[in-house]
Amino acid sequence: QAKAAGRNTYRFFSPEMLDQVLERAQLVDDLRKALHNKEFLLYYQPQVTDKGEVIGAEALVRWQHPEKGTVSPAAFIPIAEETDLILLLGQQVLETACQQLLDWSSRQGYEHLTLAVNISVRQFQQVDFVEQVTELIQRYAVNPKRLKLEVTESLLMDDEDILLTAEKMEQLQALGVGFSLDDFGTGYSSLTYLKKLPLDQLKIDKSFVSDLLIDAQDLDIARTIVSLGHSLNLAVIAEGVENQEQQERLAALGCFSYQGYFFGRPLPIEAFHQWMENL
Ligand code: C2E
Ligand code: MG
Ligand code: MG
Numbered sequence: 001q002a003k004a005a006g007r008n009t010y011r012f013f014s015p016e017m018l019d020q021v022l023e024r025a026q027l028v029d030d031l032r033k034a035l036h037n038k039e040f041l042l043y044y045q046p047q048v049t050d051k052g053e054v055i056g057a058e059a060l061v062r063w064q065h066p067e068k069g070t071v072s073p074a075a076f077i078p079i080a081e082e083t084d085l086i087l088l089l090g091q092q093v094l095e096t097a098c099q100q101l102l103d104w105s106s107r108q109g110y111e112h113l114t115l116a117v118n119i120s121v122r123q124f125q126q127v128d129f130v131e132q133v134t135e136l137i138q139r140y141a142v143n144p145k146r147l148k149l150e151v152t153e154s155l156l157m158d159d160e161d162i163l164l165t166a167e168k169m170e171q172l173q174a175l176g177v178g179f180s181l182d183d184f185g186t187g188y189s190s191l192t193y194l195k196k197l198p199l200d201q202l203k204i205d206k207s208f209v210s211d212l213l214i215d216a217q218d219l220d221i222a223r224t225i226v227s228l229g230h231s232l233n234l235a236v237i238a239e240g241v242e243n244q245e246q247q248e249r250l251a252a253l254g255c256f257s258y259q260g261y262f263f264g265r266p267l268p269i270e271a272f273h274q275w276m277e278n279l
């Protein structure tokens with residue numbers, strides 16, 4: 001930026017910029033300590049069908065900060081992704097998810113649930129990512145069919161060889177692990193990639209769901225995603241469903257799986273179990 005401003009222009013760190021840099025450095029430092037102190041935990045949000053059956057949950061990470069309380073991932077995932085911390089965090093999340101699947105495998109009424117885990121691009125691109133997942137599946141005797149990995153379109157757009165990405169996904173899929181394409185419609189997936197990659201599910205981003213009833217364009221996009229899913233033989237789930245009208249409109253489009261506050265908010269595990277008991 002300084003360079004673009006021209007040869008004879010001098011740029012200094014303003015006090016505000018310095019504050020930002022220090023604040024970021026502090027956050028990185030705090031994150032590192034938090035990982036060491038195991039301050040991250042998972043919340044679980046139910047995924048349901050139009051019949052009201054719970055088919056699974058998405059694991060969503062929270063930072064249980066000793067002073068700040070519960071911190072949302074939006075406040076720390078982007079910073080973690082700029083550093084190697086996302087690799088450690090991602091691994092902790094995956095391990096906790098596998099532990100939870102082990103617990104559910106012997107808990108009556110939970111055996112069939114799938115658990116969806118968000119995977120960052122950098123995490124997926126580690127050379128040993130397939131080995132990491134395989135090792136956790138074995139260590140916790142997880143039925144791989146219960147584990148679903150949520151990846152975003154950015155994984156398909158990143159410079160890494162798409163063939164390598166496809167190969168890793170195929171190796172995991174061969175074990176039985178499922179793949180869901182998260183926030184679908186907000187990126188720039190090419191249809192060729194969508195066809196070539198071993199995906200199982202498209203997840204309609206909540207930005208399209210929120211205005212479904214009032215914005216004809218969002219409705220058209222949702223409809224297009226549903227029919228694309230059907231054409232490619234992929235399941236389709238909608239996120240961010242907040243009321244019955246949205247759910248009914250989605251059903252009319254042919255989307256019969258949902259996640260959103262209308263059904264249940266993300267909850268700590270005890271509260272999630274409580275929620276399941278009260279159904
Ligand atoms: P996401 O994977 O798209 O998750 C859905 C987000 O929508 C969650 O936000 C969820 O709480 C929120 N949500 C669910 N239902 C509704 C609804 O009806 N209305 C509204 N307004 N929001 C709803 P959350 O938990 O704050 O997570 C934000 C993002 O952080 C996630 O978006 C995901 O990209 C990222 N994230 C969360 N956990 C992890 C993780 O373990 N690893 C990685 N790499 N990223 C994570
Ligand atoms: Mg997700
Ligand atoms: Mg999503």
Ligand code: MG
Binds near residue numbers: 183206
């Ligand atoms: Mg989203």
